[in-house]
Amino acid sequence: MHLPSPSQSPGRAASRVALCIALLVSPLGTLAQNGTPGVSFSTAEAGGSLPAGWKNLPVVKGKPMTRYTLVRDGHTIVLQADADHSASALMHEGDIDLNQTPVVSWRWKAEGPIEGADNRTGSKEDAPARLVFVFDGDKSKLSMFDRASMEVAKRLGGQDLPYATLMYIWSTTAAPGTVIPNPxxxxxxxxxxxxxxxxxxxxxxxRRNIVQDYEKVFHEPPGRMTGYGLLTDTDNTATTTRAWYGDIQFLGQ
Structure with missing residues (x-):
């Protein structure tokens, strides 16, 4: 996923970061949580339309879009992501009540590592598979830099920057459990x-407990989760990759 290089000024860097994330959470149509929140790609048809409420959104304006399609895998249907020098996220907006369903369960498969990718370095920050979760919170507690980024996001994208974004990623540059801050x-x-x-x-x-992971990385309880999705990107490394995603479910303890 493309983000500004360290050589850019803080103001310019903030605007690029803000625009990227604001695009990820542009309006999709709020949906209330039902008894079994999540998405079942397995009940769709191969080659058919994406499930209701899901949209493929650019991470950076002007970048090629990752292609997300429903395909057959054995006896079930899964979502296939094809990235070719591209970055876009398949996102769904709507409340998920983490008090009721703090655990996320999912399946995925990555074709393999992305050559040259390193999520610790902004210029190499790509991943074959990611789950993305965005949260609301008290923005008055944030630093001046973060608040300025959010103001820029609102001006450029017409949307507020999320208070916080948590991702689970497929990466060969760090051991499972490693926390990597965005550069x-x-x-x-x-x-x-x-x-x-x-x-x-x-x-x-x-399977991950979102509440526990959020508290670990942001050092406070999570606010309202306002959206979630998935992301396969190769725009920084200028390569190609393919990944597959199965059903995503939100569960109780």
Whole structure:
């Protein structure tokens, strides 16, 4: 995912970061939480339309878009992500009540590591698979830099920058459990959950407690979760990759 280089001025860097994340959470149509929140790609049809409420959104204006399609994998339907020098996120907006369903469960499979990618370095910050969660919160507590970024986001994208963004990522540059702050803003934190030797080309079933992870990386309880989605990107490394995503469910303890 492209973010500004360290050589850019703080103001310019803030505007680019703000615009990227503001685009991820542009209006999609708020949906109330039902008894089984999440998305079931497995109940869709191969080659059919994406489930209701999901939209493919650019991470940076003018960049090629990652292609998300429903395909058959054995006896089920999954979402296939194809990135070719591209970056866009498939996002869904709507409240998820973390008091009722703090745990996220999902399956994914990455074709393999992205050559040259390193999520610790802004110019190499790509990943074959990510889950993305955005949160509201008390922005008056943030630093002057973060508040300025949010003002820029609102001016450029017409939307407020999320108070916080938590990602689970597939990465070979750090061990599972490693927390990687976004190189340009502490309001985006990434947790490595896949990418060990042997993970490439294999379906993995994963489960994380979002509340516990949020408290670990942001050092406070989470506010309202306002949206979630997935992201496969290769815009920084100018490469290609493919990943697959299965159903995503939000569960109780």
């Amino acid at each position: 340009h803003t502490g309001r985006v934190q990434m947790i490595v959950v896949s990418g060990q030797p042997g993970d490439a080309g294999q379906w993995q079933s994963l």
